[in-house]
Amino acid sequence: MRNTTRYKVEGANSLWQLYKTVPFVKVAKNFVVIQLSRYTPFIPVKNWLYRRFLKMKVGDQTAVALMVMMDIMFPEKISIGKNTIIGYNTTILAHEYLIDEYRLGDVVIGDEVMVGANSTILPGVTIGDGAIVSAATLVHQDVPAGAFVGGNPMRVIYTKEEMKNRKKEEIL
Template identity: 60%
Template sequence: MIMRNVERYPVEGPNSLWQIYRTVSPWKGIRNFIFIQIARYSPSLKLKNWIYRRILGMKVGKNTAFGLMAMVDVFFPERITVGDNTIIGYNTTILAHEYLTNEYRLGDVKIGSHVMIGANTTILPGVTIGDYAVVGAGSVVHKDVAPHSFVAGNPLRVIREQAKTKDEDGAWS
C-alpha cells in the first residue's frame, strides 16, 4: 500500500477553511451541494449516476451503484473516478479535498472496477483503490488499496491479499 498522493497548498492567516472561497467558487459549492443532496436521497441509480456524470463531472463506470446517503466531495467531485460494476455502500463519504489549519490538500480519488466499499466508509483524498478490492464497513481509507485485497478498519489494515488470475475459460480464480 502506498500513501496518499495529494497536492499541498500552504495558507497564511486564518485556517484554510476560512479561505475556502479563494479556492472554489461559492456558486459551484451551492450548485454541487443541491445536486449531491438530490442524488443522496434518490432511489434511482440511473438518476444518481446521471447527476454524478453530467452535472458534477465525475467519471462513473457502467453499472456502478452508489448506496443511499453516499456523499461525494462537494467542492471537487470532478476529481473522483469510479470504475465499472462497483458498489459504494450506504453513507460512504468520498473526499477529494481536506482543509487544515495551515494548508489545504487536493487529491484525485480513483476507485477501480468490481470494487465493494462497505457502509459508512470514509475515503480520503489522493487514494487509489484497485480493481476487485473489498473495503470493510466503517473503514477510513487513508492509503492506496491493492487490487483483489480485502482491507478494513481505522487505521486501515490488510485483512487478506489474494492474487487473482484468469483461467483458460476467462473466469477469475
Template identity: 65%
Template sequence: MSRNVTRYPVEGPNALWQIYRTVSPWKGVKNFICIQAARYCPILPLKNWIYRHLLGMKVGEHAAFGLMVMVDVFFPENITIGDNSVIGYNTTILAHEYLIKEYRLGQVLIGSNVLIGANTTILPGVTIGDGAVIAAGSVVHKSVPAGAFVGGNPLRELRRSDSKTEEDAHSSSVPASDE
C-alpha cells in the first residue's frame, strides 16, 4: 500500500522558503503554540480538547497521545486518529512535506485500537488500519493494513512466534532486575 499525497510543483527557491504562500504565518504561530502546550500536557482529555478544538484534528474517544508527540504544525486538520488508539512518546505525525521543487499534502488516517510505539515518524498520505501495531522507532512511509504488526526503516511486516501470546512476548523482552 502506498501513500496518497497531492503534489504541488514550485518554481524558484525550494518549497520550504515559499511556505507562507501555502499557509498563513499566523496559523503556523497559533498552531505551534497549541501543539507545544499539548506536547507537555499530562492531562489526556485536555490534550485531546486542544487537538480537536484548537487545531481541528479528528480525535476519537479515548485516544491517548504520549508526552512530546509532535503533530503537523501547518496542516493538523488533515490528521484523524480513531478511538482507543495510543500514539507513543515523541512520535511525529506529518501531513505535509516541503521538498526542493514541490510540496506534498496528504491526509493521515490512523484507525481505532492502533498502537504506535515511541519515536515513530508518520509521513503524509498514509492510512494505518484498525488494530495495527507500529514498533517503536519506525518510519511509516506507506499505508499499513488493519491488524498488521510492522516496524523499522524501511517499514516491513514483523513476525511474532506463534507459540507466545502478546503478554508472553512483552514479558520475555523485559530484562530481569539485578536487585
C-alpha cells in the first residue's frame, strides 16, 4: 500500500466537496503557475516557478520536460532530488479523490532519477536514488534505489544489483 493519509467524506463524492479540502484561490493560482511551467522551455525558470510559487522541493540541475503536469491541488507534497529528469507529459499526483474519501500522500523522487515520458506517479510513492522509470509507466508503489521499472502496472525489470551486472557485462 502507498503511504497516503485517508480522509472520509459524507454525502456527495469527495471531488464534489473539493473546495472544503483545498481553497479555490490556491487551486486557481496553482493552475496558472503549472500551465506556465508546462509550456516554458527554460528549465531554470520552470524550477524557480515550482520552488517560489508552488513550494515544491526541486534539486539542482533537475530537468522537468515540456508538458509535465504537477499536482494542481497539493504540489507542495512533491519533492524531486538533484540531477533528475522528469520526461515529457508525465503526471505527478499527490492526491486521489474517491467516492467515500480522499487521500493525500507525499511524492518523493530521489537524486539522479530518470522518469520516462508519459508516466504517471501516484500519491504516497517514493522513487529511490538512481532509479529508472520506463516511459508510460504507472508508478503505483515505491521504486527501490537503482532499480529499472516499467509497465502498467509497474514491475521491477532489473534490480540495482542486476543493473550493475549488466553494465559489467557490457564493458567486457
